[in-house]
Amino acid sequence: MSIVKNIAEAAGGSEAAVRLLLGQLLGYPVALIYRKHISRQPSTIQHIYFIVTGLLAGWFVIGQDIQHSLAAILTTYIILAAAGGTLISVIISFIFNFGYLLVGYYFTESEGYDICWTMPHCVLSLRLIGLTFDCYDGARARRRGLESLSRDQQKTALTESPSLMEMLSHNFFIGGYFIGPQIQMRKYQQCLTPAYQDTLPGSPLGYGLQRLGLGLLYLVFHILGSVHLFSDWPISEDFINSCILTKLVLLPFWCKITLSKYIAFWLIAEGVCVISGLSFLGVTEDDKGKQKIDWKGCANVKTVRLETSTKFGHVIESFNINTNNWVAVYIYKRLKFMGSRTVSQLVTLLFLAVWHGFHSGYYLVFLNEFLIIKVEREFLSIWSKSAKASRWQSSAQGARVISLLGWLYVFMFLPHCLVPFVLLTYNKFVPSYMSMYFCLYVFFFTWPFWKKLVKAFLLNENVRDLSEEINKDETVEKVNDKDEAAQEKVVTSAEETSETKAAEVVTEELETETPDHDKKNV
Numbered sequence: 001m002s003i004v005k006n007i008a009e010a011a012g013g014s015e016a017a018v019r020l021l022l023g024q025l026l027g028y029p030v031a032l033i034y035r036k037h038i039s040r041q042p043s044t045i046q047h048i049y050f051i052v053t054g055l056l057a058g059w060f061v062i063g064q065d066i067q068h069s070l071a072a073i074l075t076t077y078i079i080l081a082a083a084g085g086t087l088i089s090v091i092i093s094f095i096f097n098f099g100y101l102l103v104g105y106y107f108t109e110s111e112g113y114d115i116c117w118t119m120p121h122c123v124l125s126l127r128l129i130g131l132t133f134d135c136y137d138g139a140r141a142r143r144r145g146l147e148s149l150s151r152d153q154q155k156t157a158l159t160e161s162p163s164l165m166e167m168l169s170h171n172f173f174i175g176g177y178f179i180g181p182q183i184q185m186r187k188y189q190q191c192l193t194p195a196y197q198d199t200l201p202g203s204p205l206g207y208g209l210q211r212l213g214l215g216l217l218y219l220v221f222h223i224l225g226s227v228h229l230f231s232d233w234p235i236s237e238d239f240i241n242s243c244i245l246t247k248l249v250l251l252p253f254w255c256k257i258t259l260s261k262y263i264a265f266w267l268i269a270e271g272v273c274v275i276s277g278l279s280f281l282g283v284t285e286d287d288k289g290k291q292k293i294d295w296k297g298c299a300n301v302k303t304v305r306l307e308t309s310t311k312f313g314h315v316i317e318s319f320n321i322n323t324n325n326w327v328a329v330y331i332y333k334r335l336k337f338m339g340s341r342t343v344s345q346l347v348t349l350l351f352l353a354v355w356h357g358f359h360s361g362y363y364l365v366f367l368n369e370f371l372i373i374k375v376e377r378e379f380l381s382i383w384s385k386s387a388k389a390s391r392w393q394s395s396a397q398g399a400r401v402i403s404l405l406g407w408l409y410v411f412m413f414l415p416h417c418l419v420p421f422v423l424l425t426y427n428k429f430v431p432s433y434m435s436m437y438f439c440l441y442v443f444f445f446t447w448p449f450w451k452k453l454v455k456a457f458l459l460n461e462n463v464r465d466l467s468e469e470i471n472k473d474e475t476v477e478k479v480n481d482k483d484e485a486a487q488e489k490v491v492t493s494a495e496e497t498s499e500t501k502a503a504e505v506v507t508e509e510l511e512t513e514t515p516d517h518d519k520k521n522v
Contacts, residue, residue, distance in 0.1 A: 047168075073168060076162075101122055107397075191277055219265075229250065269298075362420075
């Protein structure tokens, strides 16, 4: 029996999971040696270092199945060498890399989570597809000018196809090979130069080790919490037979325990990227004018934002950040030709679901996301126009109460969205949903019926204010009308007075002229 298997049994996990964790932790001695001895060597030496260390770590975690990664990288290199940065290369690369991943899912997928070669390959497939897009964007920039690209495309476009050595180094970099994050080739090429390392304003070691420490804390929380609320708990007899109140109270804690394993691995991977220098974004100043180095370029989770989310939009922007950003840049924003934001969102979410695998739970969880975000946007649109809401938020106490209610909303409903993602198959998550009376869908599908009540309640002060403004305007108009009438009376009386005086003058003149006239006639 191997040492790894003994560790797995002692920890109550699978050997594959322990190998993945140890493989990810191997990144720290690799990154520390790189910082100390390799980072100021020529780029070729740096690339070779990461190729060798990545291949060894990959062999330790998935064994000879690392050949699938090599096959995908070599084939993509041949596609770029033959077709260059053309639309044809993008299409062929997309079909090949995405198809290779799906075929892998078909042969390896079971009813649970599978830690095998498809786990790093799902990250690799996006990286290789993104690489061909970057070469295509670079070719477009050469033909039409840099202004023909979007701001995102300008940051990642490649004027030349990378060498095979660069591709192997980029994809086997131990900080991003197993579970991400997504790292663009252009950034990676810049990082692996002595000049780049010399420009770093400080040592990334402290922040990198902080991310490692936080990741290990999340991992310990997951291990301890899983003893009581394990992954399949929402389908266990204990859960099914519990009263609805117990389910609703404990399910959010199950959600926290389940998500903590993803957060833990992402934080551990981020720490490796930080120590290597890849995550450096620049130097910023805080409110006091103190300079602060930003090492968050490879962050895949914003822990504070995630734990304090007051709407589902916060959850999406703080969880699996790099994958979401990749999908936004390379899929969603390139679907503008469809002319519909909703259609683009649906296609993007469908792509994400298929990228995760064939289990029905993946498709339902992204359908849940689409439904909730749509309802949330409609509610927030009403909320932003509400005078009553503005009045509540104007006080510190009211703002705290609103934040607390928003946090409770996310805390209570997020686990219901996560259930199909964890249980995966419909024969598991449907009974779980049934035992909770499908409360998630009862709440969000009935939104069109109680939307009017919410609108009337939140906007009733807007109507009152509008009525007051109208009444005020009418009062002002009446006053103005009275003033105008009074002025007209004054003018009219003045005119009448002047006309009367003029008539009197004329009469007097006629009376004085008449005797003289009579005399002449005589």
